[in-house]
Structures are given as C-alpha cells and as structure tokens.
Amino acid sequence: MTAKTAPVLPPELAEQAAVLAAGTEQILPAGGLEEKLLLAREEGRPLRVKLGIDPSADELHIGNAVVLRKLRQFQDYGHLAVLIVGDFTGQVGDPTGKSATRKQLSREQTAANSATYVEQLMCILDRDRVEIRRNADWLGPMTLADVVRETSVLTVAQLLERDDFANRFAARQAISLTELLYPFLQGYDSYAIDADIELGGTDQTYNNLVGRNIQRAHGKAPQVVLTLPLLEGLDGVEKMSKSLGNYVAITEPAAEQFGKLMSIPDALVARYATLATDLTPDEIAELAARASAGGPAAGAAKRAVAAAVVRLYHGADAARAAEARFDATFRNRELPTDVPDAALPAGDPVHLPAVLTAAGLVASTSEARRQLRAGAVKIDGARIGDGALDLPRAELAGKVLQVGKRKAARLVG
Amino acid sequence: MTAKTAPVLPPELAEQAAVLAAGTEQILPAGGLEEKLLLAREEGRPLRVKLGIDPSADELHIGNAVVLRKLRQFQDYGHLAVLIVGDFTGQVGDPTGKSATRKQLSREQTAANSATYVEQLMCILDRDRVEIRRNADWLGPMTLADVVRETSVLTVAQLLERDDFANRFAARQAISLTELLYPFLQGYDSYAIDADIELGGTDQTYNNLVGRNIQRAHGKAPQVVLTLPLLEGLDGVEKMSKSLGNYVAITEPAAEQFGKLMSIPDALVARYATLATDLTPDEIAELAARASAGGPAAGAAKRAVAAAVVRLYHGADAARAAEARFDATFRNRELPTDVPDAALPAGDPVHLPAVLTAAGLVASTSEARRQLRAGAVKIDGARIGDGALDLPRAELAGKVLQVGKRKAARLVG
Numbered sequence: 001m002t003a004k005t006a007p008v009l010p011p012e013l014a015e016q017a018a019v020l021a022a023g024t025e026q027i028l029p030a031g032g033l034e035e036k037l038l039l040a041r042e043e044g045r046p047l048r049v050k051l052g053i054d055p056s057a058d059e060l061h062i063g064n065a066v067v068l069r070k071l072r073q074f075q076d077y078g079h080l081a082v083l084i085v086g087d088f089t090g091q092v093g094d095p096t097g098k099s100a101t102r103k104q105l106s107r108e109q110t111a112a113n114s115a116t117y118v119e120q121l122m123c124i125l126d127r128d129r130v131e132i133r134r135n136a137d138w139l140g141p142m143t144l145a146d147v148v149r150e151t152s153v154l155t156v157a158q159l160l161e162r163d164d165f166a167n168r169f170a171a172r173q174a175i176s177l178t179e180l181l182y183p184f185l186q187g188y189d190s191y192a193i194d195a196d197i198e199l200g201g202t203d204q205t206y207n208n209l210v211g212r213n214i215q216r217a218h219g220k221a222p223q224v225v226l227t228l229p230l231l232e233g234l235d236g237v238e239k240m241s242k243s244l245g246n247y248v249a250i251t252e253p254a255a256e257q258f259g260k261l262m263s264i265p266d267a268l269v270a271r272y273a274t275l276a277t278d279l280t281p282d283e284i285a286e287l288a289a290r291a292s293a294g295g296p297a298a299g300a301a302k303r304a305v306a307a308a309v310v311r312l313y314h315g316a317d318a319a320r321a322a323e324a325r326f327d328a329t330f331r332n333r334e335l336p337t338d339v340p341d342a343a344l345p346a347g348d349p350v351h352l353p354a355v356l357t358a359a360g361l362v363a364s365t366s367e368a369r370r371q372l373r374a375g376a377v378k379i380d381g382a383r384i385g386d387g388a389l390d391l392p393r394a395e396l397a398g399k400v401l402q403v404g405k406r407k408a409a410r411l412v413g
Numbered sequence: 414m415t416a417k418t419a420p421v422l423p424p425e426l427a428e429q430a431a432v433l434a435a436g437t438e439q440i441l442p443a444g445g446l447e448e449k450l451l452l453a454r455e456e457g458r459p460l461r462v463k464l465g466i467d468p469s470a471d472e473l474h475i476g477n478a479v480v481l482r483k484l485r486q487f488q489d490y491g492h493l494a495v496l497i498v499g500d501f502t503g504q505v506g507d508p509t510g511k512s513a514t515r516k517q518l519s520r521e522q523t524a525a526n527s528a529t530y531v532e533q534l535m536c537i538l539d540r541d542r543v544e545i546r547r548n549a550d551w552l553g554p555m556t557l558a559d560v561v562r563e564t565s566v567l568t569v570a571q572l573l574e575r576d577d578f579a580n581r582f583a584a585r586q587a588i589s590l591t592e593l594l595y596p597f598l599q600g601y602d603s604y605a606i607d608a609d610i611e612l613g614g615t616d617q618t619y620n621n622l623v624g625r626n627i628q629r630a631h632g633k634a635p636q637v638v639l640t641l642p643l644l645e646g647l648d649g650v651e652k653m654s655k656s657l658g659n660y661v662a663i664t665e666p667a668a669e670q671f672g673k674l675m676s677i678p679d680a681l682v683a684r685y686a687t688l689a690t691d692l693t694p695d696e697i698a699e700l701a702a703r704a705s706a707g708g709p710a711a712g713a714a715k716r717a718v719a720a721a722v723v724r725l726y727h728g729a730d731a732a733r734a735a736e737a738r739f740d741a742t743f744r745n746r747e748l749p750t751d752v753p754d755a756a757l758p759a760g761d762p763v764h765l766p767a768v769l770t771a772a773g774l775v776a777s778t779s780e781a782r783r784q785l786r787a788g789a790v791k792i793d794g795a796r797i798g799d800g801a802l803d804l805p806r807a808e809l810a811g812k813v814l815q816v817g818k819r820k821a822a823r824l825v826g
Contacts, residue, residue: 140556
C-alpha cells in the first residue's frame with residue numbers, strides 16, 4: 001500500500017470527503033476515500049460501506065456509536081450501509097474457551113440477539129439505506145478445500161503484524177491457529193458483499209486490511225479502510241465495553257446517562273466531546289480548555305459534555321431534565337458537586353483505609369478506621385458500614401468518597 | 414512431552430523394541446514405542462503404523478525405502494501398515510504456486526499415480542498387512558466450521574517451531590496461512606485412521622507430532638512418532654529426491670543401479686551402507702573404515718555397498734552380473750576405475766576449462782581449450798565436442814572427467 005496523492009475532486013465531493021475523513025484515525029490507502037467517491041459518482045451508484053457487528057452484543061453503548069455515527073454520515077450522502085451479522089463465528093463460538101466475552105451461541109440465540117441489536121442501531125442509522133447480511137450464508141457452506149485455496153494469499157507474518165497478535169507472540173503467549181483464521185473470515189466477508197469501504201475501530205485495522213487481499217485475489221477492487229478511535233470507558237482506562245461494565249448504553253434513561261457521564265475523569269472530557277457528541281470543533285476546543293483548567297471550570301465542562309451526549313439520544317428537553325434531577329439528587333445527599341479527583345490505589349479489591357489516606361481525606365489509616373466505625377464515610381452519598389474495609393474496585397471507581405460533610409474526592413482510575 | 418523411562422518388557426517384546434528402534438533418529442515421546450508394544454500385546458491386536466505417501470510421486474527410490482524398510486519390520490512382527498494417500502492435498506494442489514514439485518492433480522491422475530506407486534511399495538512391504546486409506550475421504554467433507562473447531566488446539570508458535578518455517582519466518586520469507594494448515598491436515602489424518610505409531614523422515618517430525626494434539630483433543634491416545642534419517646542423494650549434498658534427479662529408483666535395472674551407486678562420493682559410503690542395505694552393524698563398521706582410508710580401499714568399499722543395495726532389489730545373481738557389466742563397460746571405455754575426487758566449482762552451468770584446471774587435469778585454461786579442440790576430453794568415457802564450453806552441473810556431478818588416457822578425476826559436489 002503506497003501512499004498516493006488524492007485525486008482532485010469537484011467541490012461538492014471534496015466537501016463530502018472532508019466531512020467523512022473528519023475524526024477518523026486512519027484512511028488506508030491514502031487517497032482511497034477520494035477515489036471511491038469519484039468511482040461512485042462515475043458509476044452512478046452508492047458506495048457499499050461495510051460494518052461488522054457482533055451478534056453476542058445486546059446493548060449498544062456510546063462507544064459503539066462512534067463508528068455508527070460515521071456510517072450515518074455516509075448514509076446522509078446517499079451511500080449504503082452494509083451490516084454484517086457475524087452469525088457464523090457466533091455459532092462456532094470461541095473454541096479456545098479462553099475468552100469469557102465470546103460464548104458459543106445457537107443460531108436462534110444469534111438471530112434473536114442480532115434482531116434486538118439491529119433495532120438499536122436504527123436509533124443512529126437511516127433504516128432506508130441499510131442492507132443486513134449474515135455471514136453464515138457464505139461461510140457456512142465453505143469447505144476445507146475452499147479454505148486451503150483462499151488462505152494462500154495471506155501470509156503468517158502479515159497476520160502476526162496485528163498488534164494484539166504481535167504482542168502475544170513476542171510475549172510467548174499462545175495464539176491458536178483458529179485465531180489466525182478469524183481475520184481471514186472477516187476479510188472474506190468483504191469479498192462476499194462487495195465492500196467499497198470498511199469502517200471499524202482502530203482495533204480492527206488489521207482485520208479490515210485482510211479484506212483487501214481476499215478481494216484482490218478474486219480480481220475485485222480492494223476496499224478502503226477507515227478506522228475510528230476507540231472511546232475509553234467511564235473508568236478512563238479500558239476501552240468502553242459491555243463486559244467491563246464501564247459503559248453508557250444509548251437506550252438508558254436520560255438521567256442515568258447524565259449521572260454516569262458526570263463520573264468520567266476530567267482528563268476524558270475533551271475526548272468524550274470529540275467522539276460522543278455532535279458539538280462543533282470550536283465548542284470542543286473551548287470545553288477542552290476549561291477541562292484542563294481543572295476545579296469548577298472542569299466540572300462545568302463535564303456537565304456540558306454530559307448534556308450534549310444525552311441530547312443526542314433523548315433530545316434537548318430530556319437532557320435539561322436529567323441535569324436538573326442530577327443536581328437535586330446530589331443536593332439531597334448533601335454531596336459536594338465540584339470535588340477534586342483522587343487516584344484510586346492499585347489492586348482489586350482495594351483497602352478502604354488506604355484509599356482514604358491516599359485521597360488526603362484522613363491523616364492516617366487509624367483515623368480512617370475511626371471514621372468508618374463512626375459511620376462518617378460515604379460513597380456517592382451512601383453510608384459505608386463498619387465491616388467493609390476491602391471493597392471491589394468497581395464499587396469505588398468514578399464515585400465520590402466523602403468523610404463528614406466537608407471532605408470529599410472523586411476516585412479516578 | 415516429558416522424557417520417561419521405558420516400561421520393562423518381557424524378553425520377546427524387548428527384542429522387538431530393540432529391532433524397531435534401531436536406525437531411527439528419534440522416538441517421541443521417549444519410552445512410547447515400548448508402551449505401544451505392551452498395549453498391542455494386552456489388547457491382542459496389531460499396532461496401526463501410519464505412513465503418509467505422496468500421490469504425486471511416480472518412482473520409488475532407495476531414499477524412500479529407508480522408512481519403508483522400517484515399516485516392513487513392523488509388519489514382520491505382525492503389525493499393520495496404514496498407508497495414507499494424500500489425495501485431498503493432491504487435488505487442492507499447492508495454492509502458492511511456488512513449489513514446482515507439488516502440482517495440482519485431478520482425482521483421476523491422483524488415483525492412477527498412487528496405484529502405480531502403491532504397487533512399487535509392495536516390492537518392500539508385505540501386501541497382506543497393509544491398509545490403504547485416502548485422506549479426501551475425511552478431509553473432503555470437512556467444513557470451515559470443523560476447521561475452526563479443530564485448529565483451536567494448535568498454536569502458531571508450535572507450528573512455527575518446524576525447522577523450515579522457523580528459518581523462513583526468521584529470514585522474513587513469506588509463509589502462507591495455507592502452509593500453516595498443512596500440518597493440521599496431516600495431523601487430522603492420524604486421528605481419522607486411529608494411528609498408534611507414525612513413521613516419517615526427520616523432515617516430517619513436526620507434522621507428525623501435530624497428530625498427537627489432534628488425537629488428544631478427541632480423547633484418543635496420542636500416536637508415537639518414529640523418525641528415520643534422510644538419505645542423501647548421489648550428489649552427496651541434497652536429500653535424495655526425484656525432482657533433483659540425484660536418485661536410484663528401486664525398479665531400475667540392476668546395472669543402472671550399480672553404476673549410479675559407484676558414483677557416490679567416498680564420504681557417503683558408510684551412510685549408504687547404514688540406510689540403504691541390510692548389512693550387519695559389524696559389516697557396516699568395516700566398510701566405513703575402508704571408505705575413510707580413501708584410494709583403492711574406498712573404491713572397494715563403495716563396490717560392496719553398491720552390490721548390497723542391488724542385491725536387496727534384484728537378488729544376489731543380478732548384483733554380481735551388474736558388477737561384472739560395470740567393470741566391462743569401464744574397461745571398454747579405457748576409463749580408470751580408481752580415480753581421485755575433485756571438487757566441481759560452484760555455479761550452474763559450469764565452465765569446462767575452469768573445471769579441468771581446478772581438477773588439476775590441465776595446467777591452464779588455454780591448455781584446456783586446446784585439449785577440448787583436440788577431442789581429448791571425455792566425461793564417463795564419452796568424448797566432448799569442441800563447442801561445449803559451459804555444461805549443466807547435472808551433466809558433470811559424480812562423473813569421471815578424463816584428459817587423454819592417464820589423467821582423470823571424479824567430480825564431486
């Protein structure tokens with residue numbers, strides 16, 4: 001894939017290309033997006049923009065929405081979203097049995113799951129410009145002989161370039177031969193549905209490039225790959241994911257969304273503004289500046305971002321109501337709304353006296369134990385009993401820890 | 414695979430184990446052969462001893478015979494030879510198109526080839542204790558879903574341990590995903606035919622160990638792998654192979670076999686005695702000593718080995734006749750029978766004046782050209798014309814190059 005100069009486009013296509021490229025992490029190969037837009041114009045047809053969706057997922061979150069909102073932009077320009085339901089791999093399951101997040105599903109479960117999930121996608125996508133395809137339709141009938149032929153265009157070195165494989169290979173962790181086959185399966189999907197463009201998170205870059213090899217091997221024009229950044233979860237560390245519980249679902253009630261979004265670390269305010277809202281670049285820049293100032297300014301910026309996200313899924317009125325309810329709840333609990341961040345010490349579970357000391361809320365672990373015995377310690381306004389000295393990390397991350405009425409800190413990390 | 418102490422065997426099984434282990438390069442795992450022999454005794458059944466055969470091969474040579482003669486020993490103890498005709502891979506062909514030696518074959522070609530080849534195998538094997546299986550019978554119906562499930566027990570690191578893969582991976586040469594699947598296919602064969610033991614050359618060690626993983630994954634007892642050394646070809650460098658032309662076919666006439674065997678370098682005499690004859694260890698040791706003495710002693714040792722090989726396939730009378738004919742031919746051509754070895758210079762084709770000079774048969778390249786013009790240069794007794802200054806390496810290697818009647822050298826390398 002050599003870097004190329006993008007072709008010169010007529011003004012209306014140039015604008016389209018600029019909007020579609022905005023916010024992407026990478027476009028591979030360079031100039032490819034412009035070429036595909038020209039091609040669609042010349043052939044008088046919409047581009048076929050592929051997105052693979054996971055049939056084991058049941059609840060769409062604002063992290064998933066990043067790529068979906070990009071796909072919606074393509075639809076708004078008249079292009080076609082081709083959603084691939086990965087029901088083949090869903091049925092085979094994860095034969096290594098090592099991944100807790102990928103369980104073997106029956107064809108019925110897969111179909112039921114994906115129906116609910118696809119319905120949620122339509123909160124973001126334009127359902128009139130969607131084609132839904134199931135990869136068991138072409139992967140199911142494939143024989144070993146086909147596999148042997150098709151995989152000849154992929155090299156092991158190429159496959160091991162993928163970041164997670166490269167790291168695991170270098171660390172001498174086991175990679176099963178099956179795992180090496182998965183990128184082939186995804187790549188074959190691109191050939192099967194004649195993809196012009198494939199969208200995905202940056203963790204899918206490699207898989208999506210494999211599609212180019214398979215298409216080329218069949219004499220087809222290779223797809224262009226657009227990657228979108230991955231949104232960090234509420235904890236600010238891991239990527240947002242259902243299995244880690246650090247997510248905001250797009251179908252959650254407005255108030256819950258607002259409350260969860262107010263728990264993100266200050267450092268993520270600009271990131272969420274960029275990836276999870278429709279705020280303009282100028283508005284994002286201003287919020288980013290306020291977030292990095294810290295203190296009450298950062299708190300106000302976070303509030304603006306939370307409202308912008310909620311507005312996207314529930315409308316402006318619901319967003320305002322959610323904000324009001326948030327304030328009322330916090331006032332009733334006498335919980336300070338603008339509190340400094342404090343780092344949550346490492347380990348899981350974490351030792352509460354250590355957390356209180358590290359956050360500077362008490363002078364010593366013996367004072368911490370005293371305050372706990374006295375019932376003066378609260379998490380998000382709820383009193384903690386005497387016995388609870390070690391708490392699961394998940395019960396503390398993002399919460400406000402309070403000693404008495406005056407001292408409080410938001411636990412981060 | 415941990416090294417284990419072999420179980421203690423009753424005397425008759427201990428003798429069987431000693432004979433079967435003799436001449437093997439490796440037995441994996443250690444003690445495994447003894448365990449299988451005991452098992453067969455306990456269950457009152459023959460062992461199933463697997464050997465994969467290549468359906469693209471058409472002429473069996475004495476290099477192939479090394480492992481076949483070991484298989485025959487198993488048969489002589491009452492065990493069953495299970496021959497796997499690789500017609501599945503034969504039909505798929507080598508999709509990389511890089512290997513000139515593995516062409517895509519039709520099912521008919523494959524069947525015809527393997528019938529002829531199997532017939533030749535019966536020159537060495539006992540046809541009453543052979544089961545012939547075609548792997549297209551179980552690999553043909555296999556689906557992608559099966560492949561995904563079955564390959565989960567194999568790790569990439571394991572597969573890349575195979576010598577040729579490891580070298581190519583380190584040298585950044587392309588290894589296709591298909592090639593990584595081949596060991597899986599061979600391994601699956603072992604499960605499909607319930608192999609107790611698999612025989613193979615040392616170049617097959619890794620492939621044959623894969624069978625253990627697949628059998629274990631299906632709850633079967635894993636096979637024991639016996640590897641046999643690879644016999645070098647007549648050139649003394651590459652392993653003996655049809656495609657390199659450096660072979661002695663087992664069905665060749667006795668005289669041709671004898672002549673070819675007399676062309677091996679002195680350094681290979683002991684090796685051929687060990688791997689290609691039924692001479693006793695004492696006889697082999699004596700011939701090895703004579704070969705390393707060089708000169709006429711080495712020539713005589715080579716003659717004894719050649720006669721022993723020919724005897725194996727054509728009987729004692731034919732071997733004696735072949736030797737007599739060889740001597741007569743050489744006398745008629747006035748070719749010296751005991752000539753020193755000379756190294757054939759690198760390159761292909763090789764420049765004859767350079768060869769003559771390097772071998773010390775002429776003083777200078779200009780003398781070489783003069784002798785060639787005069788018609789005084791012969792190869793294996795045949796005069797070389799004036800025009801032929803550059804000759805293919807294969808036409809010179811192992812041959813006697815002669816200038817006039819007195820000066821001669823055998824070209825080696």
